Amino acid sequence: MAQQKATNITWHQATVTAQEREQLLNQKGCVIWFTGLSGSGKSTLANAVAQLLHQRQHHTYVLDGDNVRHGLNKNLGFSPEDRAENIRRIGEVAKLFADAGTIAMTAFISPYRADREQARALLADNRFVEVFVECPLDVCEERDTKGLYKKARAGEIKEFTGISAPYEPPLKSEVTLNTAELSLEECAQAVIAFLEETDLVPAGR
């Protein structure tokens, strides 16, 4: 693409707007918030969606335990206050990514409705896509990808979502996907279809 000359710049108070960043990236900045039990497939699904979008030249970023818990939120524990602050910060960071024009995805259990609604409230209408990764507890427990259910059942982990702490399912999620019944590809394509329908990304060719 042609490069503009620096002489076009208005120096003072000049900023690149969110809209200009979106034009550059050919997409709308947004937050796709995956929520569900441990083992439901949130992170796998978020990364699959990221991969499909990347193949279409879209800019994505997945926030998950790997890049958040040991960095930004490393000074938080697992008290109720710290859990709420954990989700609050993730919501704020996701908002910054959306403002940058990026399609930000978050993959955290985020069991409380109030916490998720707080994250939603930071974004403009239709820029927050809540994806309920629905999967029966017994299936998640059978998968037990991280061995956490076993520890929770043995009492080694306290207040474990689904076992000894509540999970509040979304009442009005934009997308609901049962990962015990659908394939990963079907789930990922359903998320992409929603993004296309709401004009967050152009329709695929």
Add this chain to the structure above:
Amino acid sequence: MAQQKATNITWHQATVTAQEREQLLNQKGCVIWFTGLSGSGKSTLANAVAQLLHQRQHHTYVLDGDNVRHGLNKNLGFSPEDRAENIRRIGEVAKLFADAGTIAMTAFISPYRADREQARALLADNRFVEVFVECPLDVCEERDTKGLYKKARAGEIKEFTGISAPYEPPLKSEVTLNTAELSLEECAQAVIAFLEETDLVPAGR
């Protein structure tokens, strides 16, 4: 650009890598950390650099008081601990943006060397560019863009950097720019030149 077929996807454990995001954006993810006194021109300079890079189709994002203090860091005050935590979180978020492949810029006084070094330590070598926005105190105070120096002199603001709290200038900043002597365009071009020299962005045409 041609779109790949979804059939190439390896579903399990598949993630988009940082390198793949950089290829998409045709740049290297990095953090440009502007530091200097209040009124030195950090935010104006960061936004001018963002504008020049955007004209070259680069993806940038400026973190500053406007988008951080009222969001992610709204639960922080001005105690020494909170000031340190403020800069720590900004460093962690900037790192996430760099990991996303974005050229992240931060425009905060960040007066303490130790805090800046902590932010630097999060990034790989040459992915952290410290820009010392040097400007004599008397010039900053004369500008007094936000009226803060007047309040600090009147004792209405305590521990104000340069007046009643120290500013520790960088000892090894990648770029040092005296905004009392150079024009904004000269300063912005000097930052761009450094990014080109270190291959963070391709040379301009």
